[in-house]
Amino acid sequence: MQHGFTFWFTGLSGAGKTTLSKSLAEEFLREGKNVVVLDGDELRSTLSKDLGFSEEDRIEQNRRAANIASILNDQGIHVMAALISPTHEIQTLIKDIIGVNRCFLIHVDCSIEGCQQRDVKQLYANRIKQNEGNFTGIHQPYQDPVNPWLKINTEFSTFEQCKAELLQAIRATFNQ
Ligand SMILES: Nc1ncnc2c1ncn2[C@@H]1O[C@H](COP(=O)(O)OP(=O)(O)O)[C@@H](O)[C@H]1O
Ligand SMILES: [Mg+2]
Secondary structure (H helix, E strand, C coil): CCCCCEEEECCCCCCCHHHHHHHHHHHHEEEEEEEEEEEEEHHHCCCCCCCCHHHHHHHHHHHHHHHHHHHHHHHCCEEEEEEECCCHHHHHHHHHHCCCCCCEEEEEECHHHHHHHHHHHHHHHHHHHHCCCCCCCCCCCCCCCCCCCCCECCCCCHHHHHHHHHHHHHHHHHHC
16 A cells, blocks of 8 residues: 655645645646645635634644544545645644654745735635634734745746646655
């Protein structure tokens, strides 16, 4: 059975977590690897429908996703997780649940100005109002992960460059 690894994409809204994690998953599938994508937004409309954006609820959202990732990894399935995971507490929790040896944190780095300018689906314009004081990077801080496995800057590099960087890092680490 293959070993299951989790690649956990963390960063601000609009930084590129969903885009990069899905394209990496497609690459894995093409290579015949079993992989599941856990996307924060998708979980919020299903499994985590009951949760909001308070600090407590964000911990719970990440706790759930990390436990699913761990179960899947136990069964040899790779996971691409794309969640904001804004605080050191949450980032540590994720690694504790999944296990440091198989959890690879990828900091998808783009400044708040860059994300706002991009404003995918009018997310900043609309959600800032809806979330009432809980928007990461605006009202709540985003704490850059300490020693992430990889930090990818999506602000000054194209998607293709970022994807290539990711694949290269994976090949270098996993020798494949
Ligand atoms: N280098 C890059 N890497 C990833 N996405 C990028 C990059 N440059 C521009 N983008 C764009 O930024 C947006 C990122 O959106 P998304 O992946 O939904 O972000 P998130 O999931 O982090 O909220 C997409 O529209 C994507 O095409
Ligand atoms: Mg997303």
